Amino acid sequence: MTDSQRPLGTDAITSQKRGELALFTDFYELTMLRAYEEHGMTDRAVFSLFVRKLPPGRNFLIACGVDDVLDALGSLVFAEEDIAYLSTQRAFAGSFLNRLAEFRFTGDVHAVPEGTPIFANEPILEIVAPIGEAQLIETLVLNQIGLQTILASKAARVVQAAQGRPVVDFGGRRAQGLDAAVKGVRAFFVAGVSATSNVLAGKKYGIPVTGTMAHSFIAACPSELEAFRRFAEVFPDTVLLVDTYDTLQGVRNVIELAHALAPSFHVRGIRLDSGDLLRLSLEARRMLDEAGLSLLKIFASGGLDEREIDRLLRAGAPIDAFGVGTDMSVSGDAPSLDIAYKLTEYGGTGRMKLSTGKRTLPGQKQVFREIRDGRAVRDVIGRFNEVLPGRPLLAPVMRKGRRLPHAHPTLAAIRAYAQDAFRVLPDDVQALAPVEHPFEVAISPMLAEDERRLREQIMKAIRSNAGGSG
């Protein structure tokens, strides 16, 4: 029975076991690893992870996902069955696989703190390790930091649009898979989202979970009013969903229940999940207030994104909290990042590719955020060992394959840091609308000179090479 004929086991949905993470790599990382080995290429390399350009219409990104990467690097091993699988591939000989079985990540990692706003070309993370080790982890590092960075960046915009009103994540059902759904909640929380409906993520990260009722509960009951009565009996301080049949009639049913139960009516609010949320929230607020139910909150959900929330609030919608799902969970307007992990140094020498339209800054680097009067005015990317004005963003978080003791911030601390770091950005960069002038990211004169010299050297080699063969 070949692999493709094997019934697909439960592990197909329960995702990766610890031992499988080393195999979460592109095949070419392994072929390169073998080629490096056979040619004695074991020198120290620097790889830099950065985003080439911000997604269209976006003013910033929020770096996120480093914690998961460090956890993975600290425990990356090829299990026996991984090695057995690789031995079925023609590209790999026995001696290479024996060495692979001994693989450990022994490198250093420098990273910007999770929650830091970052911009195009700024390293989020740099890996300094023997080239094979740094190479092998490329796929995993890109996938994990890409995921949480794109989701935290999106959520920061949604939170910004809600102007201090709570935002609750409803997106687990629409996220791209289990990993995205669960780690997304972490990223959302870092970016300021208040709670989630995702129970597993709530458990895993200690994030508040919330939720009350769906349309199905109401549809299963003999009537909406009866459904409200039954639900409030079990959960007196619940939120009632009013749009199953007719939203304003739903509000009237809430009011009727309030009169029937008072003074033991403790329902906290109503939820609108469809229709014209501006008109319905205004009308519902008026009806509730007239009925003496001004303490009841209005919760809105259903196809919301940052632009719709912004539009509703600017138009004066009396909405107290937002449930946001699909669009935030997949970062609908920008579901992927132009994120890259590039060799920038090998054996002490700067390296770069010159492929059309793709810039790589050579060597190990540092980013300096210049702050004036409490606001960031520009960033400068410099050499790693340069001393420049501003706050250096990259810090060591792992040394010789071991996570450093200080590199274990709590999620609450990351969230608080993210909020502070975001507020330092210029107002127009924080805003939803695209900035007229993007936040300035300069290259230090020394780094620019390194880049210029390396490019010249490569061009010269190409010309002489072309001459030799022409």
Place this chain on the structure above:
Amino acid sequence: MTDSQRPLGTDAITSQKRGELALFTDFYELTMLRAYEEHGMTDRAVFSLFVRKLPPGRNFLIACGVDDVLDALGSLVFAEEDIAYLSTQRAFAGSFLNRLAEFRFTGDVHAVPEGTPIFANEPILEIVAPIGEAQLIETLVLNQIGLQTILASKAARVVQAAQGRPVVDFGGRRAQGLDAAVKGVRAFFVAGVSATSNVLAGKKYGIPVTGTMAHSFIAACPSELEAFRRFAEVFPDTVLLVDTYDTLQGVRNVIELAHALAPSFHVRGIRLDSGDLLRLSLEARRMLDEAGLSLLKIFASGGLDEREIDRLLRAGAPIDAFGVGTDMSVSGDAPSLDIAYKLTEYGGTGRMKLSTGKRTLPGQKQVFREIRDGRAVRDVIGRFNEVLPGRPLLAPVMRKGRRLPHAHPTLAAIRAYAQDAFRVLPDDVQALAPVEHPFEVAISPMLAEDERRLREQIMKAIRSNAGGSG
């Protein structure tokens, strides 16, 4: 130490353990479950999973992901630590949690075969189970079928654009998390993608894995020519990446290597990964042919999607195979589906919500695909027990919580079925361009009558309810 202060463990990246899948649910499923129980609502329910409308510009979707859902349902349990976590939530009392510890899914599942092209409002899957059980699994079912359906649907377009040329998945690094990256490969393979660079997915599903070298290998070597020489020494029949510094010079280096090594030059092809792929492929082809290397294939990658592949091939680009990453891996133009899981029957009576713009067809249903002269002409959604012309798409796959013996097709069989089922679609529906007239999906007269009557009944109840309270 609270949960949020706990250092985040490795399980944060290695995703869900088996016992955790039951917790992959929205909090409101659990509150509803408790309310159902306390009110003795344990009758049989039918829930229907369908997509409300196709993504903009899309002519079809490819159903995928049912296998993983069935695997999960067959083994869904709340682990002790899940119950312990839930006991920290104010909403849940001891007796409810004791019953939850005994939870098993005991329902029936009907589904369209994976790989079936489907259209708006057609059930992909229907669950018939005690209402609490069917309710609890909502989040998991939507997430998993949504993920693989959106990715298979996207990949089918990419494969279509490549007109028989192999498409290789390069997207693991850009997918939204590990689960999407791994299960995406399965969905891509179902849709006709030939191979993947993702080693873990290759192992898990027995799908061919492939890949050769990255820019970093070349940049780490003293020169591009030397890099080619070193790599070909280890992997004689490799594909050489030629765009690190200057694509056409890269091609010249391949030719130089061929002359130097011949007759022991066995390199299979070159890969272009940036720049103007039309111009570069034409030029590279000419150069290779002139050098007597017409057997070398040209492989293209870098920012490709179905439209770009279509454009290149229509313009006559001599490209033999495509590597596709980011855009396919997140379904860039349509990263989410308007997918819903709705109660359609409870206690033998049809149910629906009337929320603005959202239609739910009542009861358990069947979809009949009418074929004329080997081509699908229209689908009709009817009652489950209707006998109508055409091929019924939904079939039982799980009974009383146990997967049926026939419901274990191999991945190869699913892929072959998908190909056949796709070719039955009208040409304009298969095409990349949006159809002028969407594929017809009719509602059978009996189902339409069920819907009309139920709507009328609900409206009448609302009116009498409004009258009663007004």
